[in-house]
Amino acid sequence: MNRPHRLTVGLPVFNGERYLSQAIEALLGQSYEDFELIISDNASTDGTADICKRYASQDSRIRYFRQPRNVGLSPNHNFVADRASGELFKWAASDDLYARDLLERCVVALDENPHVVLAHAWTARINDSGALTAAIKYSLSTSSSAAPERFRSLLYDSGGDDDYGVIRLDVLRRTAMKESYYHADHTIVAELGLHGAFYQVPDWLYFRRDHEDRAERACPTMRSRCVNMDPRRASQWRHPAVRLYGEYVWAYVRAIQRAPLSLADTWECYRYLGQWLASRARQGGTRTAAPAPTTEAAVSVESVVAGQRLQAS
Numbered sequence: 001m002n003r004p005h006r007l008t009v010g011l012p013v014f015n016g017e018r019y020l021s022q023a024i025e026a027l028l029g030q031s032y033e034d035f036e037l038i039i040s041d042n043a044s045t046d047g048t049a050d051i052c053k054r055y056a057s058q059d060s061r062i063r064y065f066r067q068p069r070n071v072g073l074s075p076n077h078n079f080v081a082d083r084a085s086g087e088l089f090k091w092a093a094s095d096d097l098y099a100r101d102l103l104e105r106c107v108v109a110l111d112e113n114p115h116v117v118l119a120h121a122w123t124a125r126i127n128d129s130g131a132l133t134a135a136i137k138y139s140l141s142t143s144s145s146a147a148p149e150r151f152r153s154l155l156y157d158s159g160g161d162d163d164y165g166v167i168r169l170d171v172l173r174r175t176a177m178k179e180s181y182y183h184a185d186h187t188i189v190a191e192l193g194l195h196g197a198f199y200q201v202p203d204w205l206y207f208r209r210d211h212e213d214r215a216e217r218a219c220p221t222m223r224s225r226c227v228n229m230d231p232r233r234a235s236q237w238r239h240p241a242v243r244l245y246g247e248y249v250w251a252y253v254r255a256i257q258r259a260p261l262s263l264a265d266t267w268e269c270y271r272y273l274g275q276w277l278a279s280r281a282r283q284g285g286t287r288t289a290a291p292a293p294t295t296e297a298a299v300s301v302e303s304v305v306a307g308q309r310l311q312a313s
Helices: 020-028 048-058 073-082 102-112 147-156 184-195 222-229 241-258 263-283 308-312
Strands: 007-013 035-041 062-066 088-091 116-126 132-136 166-168 197-209
Touching: 007 020, 007 073, 007 102, 020 035, 020 048, 035 048, 035 073, 048 062, 073 088, 073 222, 088 102, 102 116, 102 166, 102 197, 116 184, 147 184, 147 263, 184 197, 184 241, 222 241, 241 263
Parallel strands: 007 035, 007 088, 035 062, 116 197
Antiparallel strands: 088 166, 116 132, 116 166
């Protein structure tokens, strides 16, 4: 019997034919090879299924699943994590790109730092054609040894794409996973931060694609974002706005309750949460602006991402 791969990469996708091949090529071309790639097709209506089946027939590391109906972004993300067999796990997006040594450097960081629960790299933005448009240095205090400080930073500060880092699977499974209320992507990262420190590889190895079909643009309202995460959120009677906001706040409370914190740290986290809620009320719910892009990066996406020279030709 073959041993399980150490790392599972989960790629949930819905109608991703435009960029999917590039994302898969970038993952299969990683210098770190001890991983399985689980793809969950959320009942796509374009050519996504054919692309996935073609790659699955070419590489035994790929396991392809197709949902019988559109279950929503969050359940589809949880589906791939539930089927992970490795010690480590990473979500991947069907429209982003990954430098060849991203996985290797994240795995090495986790091996060298047992207290770290998540490892990722700095984010650079690319446009629909894959050209670099901005590079952003990570500004959050998630490497702190103090859980309350990590929690405070994740509440107040913006930046980073930590939910797409390499995560210790046993820690991830102790969280609430991906939910579908307002800003559920923030709460899962904050909960991971309560369990341990993060490590940021000081290099631009993750390329987040900014395009008109990305969920943030395609779903401009709070309701549309929640429905995209789970279609059951469409009912305003069963899921009024106050519930979607309330679940967001309550998720932070539950995260503190679940985390392995001392009593002193628990109360410190509650104090930060109370201060943050008060500041949000004063500011009308606005969040701290993301850090401004830096122009210091000299990254050639084509040279560091597998398959890009082929795509360019």
